[in-house]
Amino acid sequence: MNYLALDIGGTKTSAALFTGEGVLLETSFKTAATETEKGEEAVYETARALVQAALDSAEGGARGIGVGSPGPLNREHGIILHAPLMGWRNFPIVQRLAADFKLPVRLDNDGNLGALAEGRAGVAKAVPNLVYITVSTGCGGGIIADGKLYHGAHDSAGEIGHFSIDPQGPPCPCGSHGCFELYASGTALLDKMRLDMKAGKQSLVFKLAAFQPEKLSGRLLDQAAAAGDEYALSLYQQEGFYLGAGLANVFNMLDPEVIVLGGGITKGRHFFHDKMMETLAERCLRKPAEDAVRYSVLNDRVVLYGAYFLIKEAMENI
Amino acid sequence: MNYLALDIGGTKTSAALFTGEGVLLETSFKTAATETEKGEEAVYETARALVQAALDSAEGGARGIGVGSPGPLNREHGIILHAPLMGWRNFPIVQRLAADFKLPVRLDNDGNLGALAEGRAGVAKAVPNLVYITVSTGCGGGIIADGKLYHGAHDSAGEIGHFSIDPQGPPCPCGSHGCFELYASGTALLDKMRLDMKAGKQSLVFKLAAFQPEKLSGRLLDQAAAAGDEYALSLYQQEGFYLGAGLANVFNMLDPEVIVLGGGITKGRHFFHDKMMETLAERCLRKPAEDAVRYSVLNDRVVLYGAYFLIKEAMENI
Numbered sequence: 233m234n235y236l237a238l239d240i241g242g243t244k245t246s247a248a249l250f251t252g253e254g255v256l257l258e259t260s261f262k263t264a265a266t267e268t269e270k271g272e273e274a275v276y277e278t279a280r281a282l283v284q285a286a287l288d289s290a291e292g293g294a295r296g297i298g299v300g301s302p303g304p305l306n307r308e309h310g311i312i313l314h315a316p317l318m319g320w321r322n323f324p325i326v327q328r329l330a331a332d333f334k335l336p337v338r339l340d341n342d343g344n345l346g347a348l349a350e351g352r353a354g355v356a357k358a359v360p361n362l363v364y365i366t367v368s369t370g371c372g373g374g375i376i377a378d379g380k381l382y383h384g385a386h387d388s389a390g391e392i393g394h395f396s397i398d399p400q401g402p403p404c405p406c407g408s409h410g411c412f413e414l415y416a417s418g419t420a421l422l423d424k425m426r427l428d429m430k431a432g433k434q435s436l437v438f439k440l441a442a443f444q445p446e447k448l449s450g451r452l453l454d455q456a457a458a459a460g461d462e463y464a465l466s467l468y469q470q471e472g473f474y475l476g477a478g479l480a481n482v483f484n485m486l487d488p489e490v491i492v493l494g495g496g497i498t499k500g501r502h503f504f505h506d507k508m509m510e511t512l513a514e515r516c517l518r519k520p521a522e523d524a525v526r527y528s529v530l531n532d533r534v535v536l537y538g539a540y541f542l543i544k545e546a547m548e549n550i
Numbered sequence: 551m552n553y554l555a556l557d558i559g560g561t562k563t564s565a566a567l568f569t570g571e572g573v574l575l576e577t578s579f580k581t582a583a584t585e586t587e588k589g590e591e592a593v594y595e596t597a598r599a600l601v602q603a604a605l606d607s608a609e610g611g612a613r614g615i616g617v618g619s620p621g622p623l624n625r626e627h628g629i630i631l632h633a634p635l636m637g638w639r640n641f642p643i644v645q646r647l648a649a650d651f652k653l654p655v656r657l658d659n660d661g662n663l664g665a666l667a668e669g670r671a672g673v674a675k676a677v678p679n680l681v682y683i684t685v686s687t688g689c690g691g692g693i694i695a696d697g698k699l700y701h702g703a704h705d706s707a708g709e710i711g712h713f714s715i716d717p718q719g720p721p722c723p724c725g726s727h728g729c730f731e732l733y734a735s736g737t738a739l740l741d742k743m744r745l746d747m748k749a750g751k752q753s754l755v756f757k758l759a760a761f762q763p764e765k766l767s768g769r770l771l772d773q774a775a776a777a778g779d780e781y782a783l784s785l786y787q788q789e790g791f792y793l794g795a796g797l798a799n800v801f802n803m804l805d806p807e808v809i810v811l812g813g814g815i816t817k818g819r820h821f822f823h824d825k826m827m828e829t830l831a832e833r834c835l836r837k838p839a840e841d842a843v844r845y846s847v848l849n850d851r852v853v854l855y856g857a858y859f860l861i862k863e864a865m866e867n868i
Contacts, residue, residue: 304835304836360703361702361703375804377695377696377700378695378698378700380696382695382696382700382804383805384679384804384805384806385678385679385805385806385807386805386836387805388802388805388835388836389803389804389805390803390805391802391803391805391835392803394802394835395713395799395802395803396715396795396798396799396833397714397715397716397717398715398716398717399715399716399791399792399795399833406835407832407833407834407835408798408802408832408833408834408835409833473717474717477714477717477726480714480726481713481714482803484706484709484712484713484726485707485708485709485710485713485800485803485804486693486700486702486707486803487701487702487703487704487705487706487707487708487709488702488703489703514725514726515714515717515725515726515727516725516726517622517706517709517712517724517725517726518622518704518706
């Protein structure tokens with residue numbers, strides 16, 4: 233029998249059926265905008281309808297539902313505690329889905345499910361110790377230790393974005409200062425571009441955006457870098473430096489075999505990879521292996537795959 | 551039957567017998583200076599003689615030997631790869647002890663054994679997720695995840711002293727920049743005192759040391775702080791700040807129930823504890839519980855206790 237995976241993201245929500253062998257049934261894949269501005273009931277209704285549509289697409293139903301969501305959340309009680317992007321507070325997602333579909337439901341956060349997916353079926357398959365880091369709007373992550381997802385005491389392990397790399401640095405909305413995501417996230421890159429454009433720096437990327445701050449994007453930065461624009465290339469060098477320094481901290485603290493990098497930033501990997509690896513090698517206690525840093529292969533579907541493994545492994549242990 | 555625990559430290563080496571119930575037989579406790587300057591064979595001979603003396607102190611021998619040493623080391627092959635303090639390189643400690651005593655031998659590093667000891671019998675007994683951090687000459691540590699020691703891919707997890715808190719900071723002998731131990735270790739405090747004394751700053755601690763750099767010590771700093779000396783108190787405030795910021799990183803990354811602080815620095819806890827907890831609360835994603843930071847109760851014997859649990863649990867699993 234199949235398993236149902238649901239990925240509730242800040243922008244898109246997706247649902248799909250997977251076979252017990254881990255094959256995503258393409259015809260069951262359903263996706264829609266999350267429309268967070270409409271409030272939590274509307275977001276839930278979208279998710280519910282996608283789950284129903286995915287279930288209706290194939291014979292035989294599903295053994296259970298795995299759900300991925302931004303955190304923080306409480307796995308035991310199946311509650312999304314606080315997802316500012318979605319306006320959710322203490323939303324009992326597991327209870328709601330279980331009542332609507334009469335199926336077992338399991339919940340985990342998107343960073344953890346990214347780690348689970350890449351460790352079970354992705355670029356770090358069967359690697360016992362791995363850390364997944366997603367670098368996009370913010371930076372999140374998940375930890376697999378000795379083959380199992382490591383959640384910590386309150387399901388909040390793996391908050392790699394909020395590892396401070398400068399205690400005296402700028403304040404972060406989380407309350408700390410100098411958090412990693414203030415330097416390395418896509419948002420950090422955009423903020424830097426906006427400031428530099430305002431300051432009158434010269435770059436092709438500013439021309440491509442017609443000098444309008446809201447038009448600046450990672451895509452345009454890649455375009456400028458590909459054309460050899462000095463400013464764009466230097467921004468990626470800086471990104472490589474911060475990623476390398478951040479990954480060195482993770483290697484020194486957790487000594488994983490592999491770190492998997494995911495998220496939008498990886499589209500520009502050709503422009504930062506060498507600098508990242510050079511910085512990492514300099515700053516790591518143990519020189520990491522050539523293939524110790526890998527790029528996510530499951531991409532946009534990584535949380536969906538993770539949600540599948542979550543419910544499948546939970547059902548096998550019942 | 552009893553178990554033999556051996557702690558080979560940079561300054562002292564100790565051996566003792568423990569009963570299967572975890573009682574250290576005081577009459578079996580033997581200790582001597584490590585005398586690292588005499589070379590690796592001399593250091594080994596001291597350790598061997600202490601083990602023999604401990605075994606001779608009671609009837610019935612031991613079921614096995616647990617060994618704690620500074621790292622890095624290779625547990626599987628029982629080799630201390632590189633202990634600069636001891637001048638050891640690729641020393642096959644497990645093989646040597648096994649040959650000399652015809653007993654099973656297990657090896658782990660002192661930071662990990664600190665975590666194991668405090669989690670099994672100390673101030674974090676039965677806590678599933680804990681991190682032990684020792685702050686003395688350097689900063690080391692160990693991680694218990696879901697009740698088990700977490701070693702990572704190459705036995706080098708838990709190198710908390712070498713997570714960088716300033717990628718642009720001063721170079722560290724490890725190759726990185728701005729490592730935590732450059733700010734928070736006892737060595738960092740001593741270096742700061744020496745610089746400030748040279749720069750002509752005023753403090754009771756400089757008077758107590760008769761203005762001789764080599765006489766400056768943590769003990770004198772405590773003495774000055776206890777007398778209300780402003781400089782000494784400000785140094786401890788700074789220590790509290792760096793410890794708090796460093797612990798926030800560990801909580802955000804690993805979400806343990808408890809962090810146990812050990813090492814010489816904890817003797818000055820009265821002067822830095824409030825500042826540390828205040829900084830931690832500001833900088834942690836989840837406000838940590840009142841008792842989330844605890845001080846080691848096993849103190850100087852923490853590695854010895856850890857070595858006992860190491861061999862005991864290994865023998866029970868054979």
